Amino acid sequence: MVERVTRTGKADGGRGAPRSKQIVRLLGQEAGKLQYLSPGSRPTDMTFGRFFNSTFVSNSRRFVYVKNDKAGSSFIIRSLTRSEKRVRRIRHRTPFLNRQANPLLTPAELTPRQWERALSHYFVFTFSRNPFSRTLSCYLDRIVGRDESYFVLQKRIGFADGAQPSFTEFLEMLGEEDVLDLDTHWKPQYRNIAYDYFNYGFVGHFENFGVEFPALLSWLYGRKAKLGEVRQGTSATKQLADYYDDRTVALVRDLYGRDFELFGYDETAPLKVEPVRGNDMDFVSERRRRLGRAA
Known part of the structure; x- marks a missing residue:
């Protein structure tokens, strides 16, 4: 999908973020990438570009989402973007795949020290699929x-x-x-999501998306997911x-x-896509601890 830069406009519900701000953010992101040139500073299973484009960080809600293609990723990113905008009271239009307009941060916008703290203290999640x-x-x-x-x-x-x-x-x-x-x-999912690099707090199942993602979004933001928007x-x-x-x-x-x-999928039963091992989601019944300042 080609990412489009939104037109310049005022910060209201029907206009895009000013293009000048997007350009400034893009330049900052590109400069920030230089901190991660060393292969040891990023996942070995991810290309340099994918590390930044497929990792979404919220300092306001203290989580990291790692995109896994063909497992509901577009819907997840769109829902997280809308929820982040609401929390931060951002009113201008934010194309969810445009990383210069999306309020969720890339690792390039964190220093290596901040990134290490996010890896240690933020909730990291993604979704898998049979x-x-x-x-x-x-x-x-x-x-x-x-x-x-x-x-x-x-x-x-x-x-x-x-x-x-x-x-x-x-x-x-x-x-x-x-x-x-x-x-x-x-690409194999465990490499797609750099499973051996991130300390995952939750890997959801796409097959149980209608239960797991709404519970997760509510826990993160106190907001319901409109599952009717999931593309079939x-x-x-x-x-x-x-x-x-x-x-x-x-x-x-x-x-x-x-x-x-x-x-947790059965490799001998192609017609039974449901996972044979369920997820423990007891954590969503607990109130999230008070969110501190950004790392």
Whole structure:
């Protein structure tokens, strides 16, 4: 998706943030990135750009959200952005994917010391998805639908213009050298979210999104989620039986074995997408401790 800079306008409900402020923030973000040039200062599983673009920090509510593509990420970011605006009384329009307008911070806007404190003391969360439905959703949406991921794969593999790989061929391509990390929509989730770098307080299940995310948003902001806004996309879950056989099950299991293990999904049952291990959400019944100043 191409990010668009909003037009200059006054800070009211129908106008965008002044472009000059967005430019100043962009320059600050770019300068802030220089602090993280050392590979040891950022997750090894994330590219330099993804670390900043896919990590959302709230100092007001003391949390870090890490984006995981194909697991409700756009809806989550949009909901968090709206909630953050309400808490901070921001009235101008904020395109939620424009990091220069979004009120949620990137790590580049924190010093390394502040970032380390956020990692230690902030609530870090994300959402996972059953690899069977996630991979099929990626195939239907990004390959059959000819999104940009299609051309990324075509350039790497070299198949003919207009060719449509079958689902089995797609999975076999992902198994080739250096292909699995080419695109975050099919990259293993544990690497997508830098599981070994962040100390996660909660990894939700996309399959239980209607229960888990509203409870989480209410706990963070005291605000209800409007779940009717969730995009249904390709409805991959309804098409699992059409695409999975012994061969495709084995391929997905080999590609995403650690995802199945870490996030509690059954690698032998492609038609049963619900997690076999539930999440403990007792923490949402407890009142969040008084939020201190930014780190």
